[in-house]
Amino acid sequence: MIPERSRAAAAHFVKVKKQDLLIFGGLAGLGAFIWMRDLRWWDTVGDTLPILTALPLFYWLGRPWVRRPGATLRLTTRPALLAAALFPAGIILDSGFALALGWTALLWSWLSATFAESPGAFLRKLLILPVLSFPWLMADFERISWWFRLSGAAATEKLLLLGGAPIVREGTFLWANGLALSVEPACSGVNGLQSMLVAGGVLLYLKLRHTVLFWWNLPVLAGAAWLAHLFRIMIAALCGVMLDPDTALRWVGPVHAFAGWLGLVGGFVLCYGWFALQASWLTPTRAVRLRAGMAKLPWPGLVLLAYGIFAAWGLVATWRVAPYDRLSWLAFLIWLLPLLWPATTSLPAPRRFARRQGGLLFAACAIFLAAAATDVNALNHVGLAMVLASFQRRDGGLIWLLGAAAWMPLAGWLGSRLGIAPAGFSMCRVLAAAIAASGWVWHFGRLARPAPAAARLVWPRRRVRHAD
Numbered sequence: 001m002i003p004e005r006s007r008a009a010a011a012h013f014v015k016v017k018k019q020d021l022l023i024f025g026g027l028a029g030l031g032a033f034i035w036m037r038d039l040r041w042w043d044t045v046g047d048t049l050p051i052l053t054a055l056p057l058f059y060w061l062g063r064p065w066v067r068r069p070g071a072t073l074r075l076t077t078r079p080a081l082l083a084a085a086l087f088p089a090g091i092i093l094d095s096g097f098a099l100a101l102g103w104t105a106l107l108w109s110w111l112s113a114t115f116a117e118s119p120g121a122f123l124r125k126l127l128i129l130p131v132l133s134f135p136w137l138m139a140d141f142e143r144i145s146w147w148f149r150l151s152g153a154a155a156t157e158k159l160l161l162l163g164g165a166p167i168v169r170e171g172t173f174l175w176a177n178g179l180a181l182s183v184e185p186a187c188s189g190v191n192g193l194q195s196m197l198v199a200g201g202v203l204l205y206l207k208l209r210h211t212v213l214f215w216w217n218l219p220v221l222a223g224a225a226w227l228a229h230l231f232r233i234m235i236a237a238l239c240g241v242m243l244d245p246d247t248a249l250r251w252v253g254p255v256h257a258f259a260g261w262l263g264l265v266g267g268f269v270l271c272y273g274w275f276a277l278q279a280s281w282l283t284p285t286r287a288v289r290l291r292a293g294m295a296k297l298p299w300p301g302l303v304l305l306a307y308g309i310f311a312a313w314g315l316v317a318t319w320r321v322a323p324y325d326r327l328s329w330l331a332f333l334i335w336l337l338p339l340l341w342p343a344t345t346s347l348p349a350p351r352r353f354a355r356r357q358g359g360l361l362f363a364a365c366a367i368f369l370a371a372a373a374t375d376v377n378a379l380n381h382v383g384l385a386m387v388l389a390s391f392q393r394r395d396g397g398l399i400w401l402l403g404a405a406a407w408m409p410l411a412g413w414l415g416s417r418l419g420i421a422p423a424g425f426s427m428c429r430v431l432a433a434a435i436a437a438s439g440w441v442w443h444f445g446r447l448a449r450p451a452p453a454a455a456r457l458v459w460p461r462r463r464v465r466h467a468d
Contacts, residue, residue: 027110031134074113090102179249181252196222204218304368356390382404
């Protein structure tokens, strides 16, 4: 005899399937279109098909699916409009990622209008699984594939050279004791990265869905996929180092495939241990404090800072190679010293600080846009200086902000035009940064110093006579 609750649940499930057959067919057709529009994943079909498990996992983790009372076939407005905008954009830009986002937005539009979210579920965090169920990473982000290949080959070369192994690298090609190894796009680990993101997303949901650490641990999954990729290349190179070329040529294929599987399993185990450690450490009290601390972070400034570092990354190579910029890194560190000044006393009013910070960030954003439009890299350095200055709690004065020119390559270009010797000019740049930093210290000390007693107005106290 079937229990009453099980019978009601079964009838409810049949009712949902019949009523929502149209939306199921539409989602299935759009999903098939996204998969078939670019068949480059077919070359590595064995590594790509596992990402299809993301949709069953999304359904399983989102249970129980409780239908809203009186819900009919309808869509939530905002996600539906987002899907309507993303699908044409994905087709025009030929972007599988935009199409995957549009498909997920359409799915969420139907789910949010049809089903009530259970108290223990966090379906919005689970939406990463439908996004990862399409092969967009390899098709749209070929640069990531190239970076995985190049960095994996370079790291393998460095590690084996530390052990004294005979290995030579040219780009993504490795020669180990006569065996030639090529890190091909199929071995780039990008497909493994997407599979790792799917499996890791499930682990994150099970362990950290109640906290903001869920989003912060997504880069950990990318790092685990890269380590698995490095392990696979390392094992293949060790075959060439430890075996003669003919034997290594026969064994490198099977060993390489097994090492790839073993690396993914090892990365999965490491991620599980790391997430479980965070879950055990994060008590409810600590979770509340962490959430409050995350809410206080200056997110607009941090986003612009990340972009500024990315846009001005060429500074590192310039400081290392250019003769007039050899000591610019030291000038940069000295210029940053006022940012490390303890902000415990004499802080400005929050409204005044927010107004000054907003003005600096707005100016930095405009400068970054101008740099992208004109392709002038010097503007990126100016924008980075403006973003860094926005993190200063106190008004550091114009002298400190102008002192940022001491570490910019533009100053080196001007020094070369003036005919000054590189060594002397480098010392002048360090001195200029020190003067700007010390000027800020003097400026802050002058503002924070209390007025002398003689300069204060002393009001006589009125004596109050008490009636007897």
